[in-house]
Amino acid sequence: MIARILGKSSLFGAVNYNTEKMDQGKGELMLVANFGPLQGLDHLKPEDYKAYLTALAALNKDVAEPQFHATISAEGKSHDKQALTGIAVAWLAEMGYADQPYLIVFHNDTDNNHVHVVSVRVDCNGDTIKDSYEHSRSVRNINKVMGMDxxxxxxxxxxxxxxxxxxxxxxxxxxxxxxxxxxxxxxxxxxxxxxxxxxxxxxxxxxxxxxxAYLPDTGRQAQLKAILHKYAAIYDTELKPLTTPLPGGFNKATGRYTSELSAYLKAKMGIQLQFHAGEGKAPYGYTLIDHAAKTVWKGGEIIPLKELLALNGRETFTKQEPEVQNPVAVEAEVQEAGPETTDYYSALLKAALHNYPDLGQGLQHQGLEIGGTEEDPLLIDPPANTAIPVGQLLSGNDLDDFREQYHHHVYVPGIHIADDVDDQQIHGMRRRRQKKARTNTR
Structure with missing residues (x-):
């Protein structure tokens, strides 16, 4: 079960969006709560709900974008509309919206059953509903509701x-x-x-x-040294700075580094290289985590960093500017990826989606970037000079999650749902493949 908070808005456009779904037979109004006298009237229009929510929002002029809009999605058809409605009610209570006016609308036009909830971030006293750490709390609270520990x-x-x-x-x-x-x-x-x-x-x-109790395994130590020598002759050891994506398509330094060699060893052999560096300075050492043998080594016990970086005889350090920089053009060719490569990058992207508070942090930790366009996003592995269409790596619920997080967390400052936007645009659909990655200018 996945809960996602969508974009804030000053116009409560999500009300129109959901009522239009109902008019098209793609949605069903499951619950109207805490709208006071409105709930005793018949034939209500979207404008009636919006007027009520707008009136509450007007009690606190400091809240510029008072719309609260979220989705709760099941995997496939594992939960029906009644079950999802009950889950949404419990989740809203955990998020602090139990006494707020809200609508719950079930949508049936995607592969995954899901409901949308719409509410307001200002209560009847003019106070703001708590929104600190909202996205991480949404994850914790859906886990709590679902009994996940x-x-x-x-x-x-x-x-x-x-x-x-x-x-x-x-x-x-x-x-x-x-x-x-x-x-x-x-x-x-x-x-x-x-x-x-x-x-x-x-x-x-x-x-x-x-x-x-620690005793070094000298046999494994020799094996690791041989492995680094062998694959450093094949994969580039040059260290490249990792960046984190920011709204607007910009990137910011993280102070962390990767290389083509380290990416390969982690993915294929369970050997993780973690480089250590002072702020704005070249890495001075590294730690090797041997997940296969469950041992952690000081890098110098295997091969000193200077020697490791010199194995390919190339300039080994690209200085990282500490300031936010404009993105550069992506020159990686879009890959005709085989099953092994696709499985590898699919697993990394799924980990970035589901194992971190948001997609941006997950990509940063995996050393990956998103390029291409909003319509045709590409997963880019800069050290490996690889770019693969996201549509080749994700499908179903995972692709839905990517579209939601990509729009909200990574590049687009916020989602303002216009009346003509439908679920295919929010959650994504399989797009045509790009022949060449392009500069991200969003």
Whole structure:
């Protein structure tokens, strides 16, 4: 089950959008709540609901875009309209909208059953409904409503991390950080944080016991050295800065780096290279996480960074400017990808969609970018000089999720749904393939 908050608006265009769906036989009004005397009247028009919501919004002039619009989507037809309505009511309560006027409309025109909810961000006292960390709270709250335990997932991640061999506390922390967790030392424990909330904690004594038992596997150490030498002769070792996409098609430095070699080793061999650098400076070292053998190594124990970067005999560091920069033209050829390549990038894109608070953070963590156009987006792997149409990598519910997040989180500042916009435009459809990636000028 996926909950997504769509664009804010000052005009409550989502009311027209959903009522037009009903007029077209593609939607069904499931619930009208907290509209006061309006609910006792017959033959209400969209303008009546909009007028009521607008009147509430007028109580607080500081809220420029008072529309609250969200979707709750099931996988396929796993939940019918009644079940989705009940889930939406419970989710709205968790989000702070239990007493707000809201509409719930079921849509039946996509492969995935889903409902839209429309409400207002100002209450009857003129106070603003809490919207801090709104997108991460939407994920937590749908998980809560569905009985999914985030703490259980954190416990499993901690247990897995403790099964690795490592020689420093920092190395242990990197294992969990590579899975999207944030760790914070507090007294005698490490707090494990995700979505801005503490999920669990680890006794530092447990980590200390693991450190005492550490014995390097010299045989595996030699294997890793041989692997790096072998594949550095095939894949470029040049380090390239990772950026995060910003609204308007701009990119900002993250302070992190990748390379063609590191991308290949992570994807194909379970060997993850994490480079360490000061702000605006060249990387000075790296850590190697050997997921296959469950061991963390200091990079210098395998091959010193300077030696590793010199293996291909090329200039190895592209200086990262700390300021936001304009995007450059993408010259990667669109790939005629085979099943293995498609499966690989499909898995990375799905991870970016579902394992992070938003798509932008997921792409950043995976070292990927989105290019092409809004109508024909491309997944771009800069180090590998690869670009593949998103439509080849995602389908069904995953493609719906991408379209929603792409429009709202990554490049477009907000979604303002006009009266002639339908679900195909919101959720996306299979588009024709581009022959060449183009500069993203949005």
């Amino acid at each position: 985030e703490k259980h997932g954190s416990k499993a991640a901690i247990e897995k991390a403790l099964s690795y061999d490592f020689s420093t506390k920092a190395q242990f922390m990197m294992i969990l950080e590579s899975q999207g967790y944030v760790l914070r030392e507090a007294g005698q424990v490490l707090e494990v944080i995700k979505f801005g909330k503490k999920q669990d904690e680890i006794q530092l004594a447990q980590v200390a016991e693991k450190l005492k």
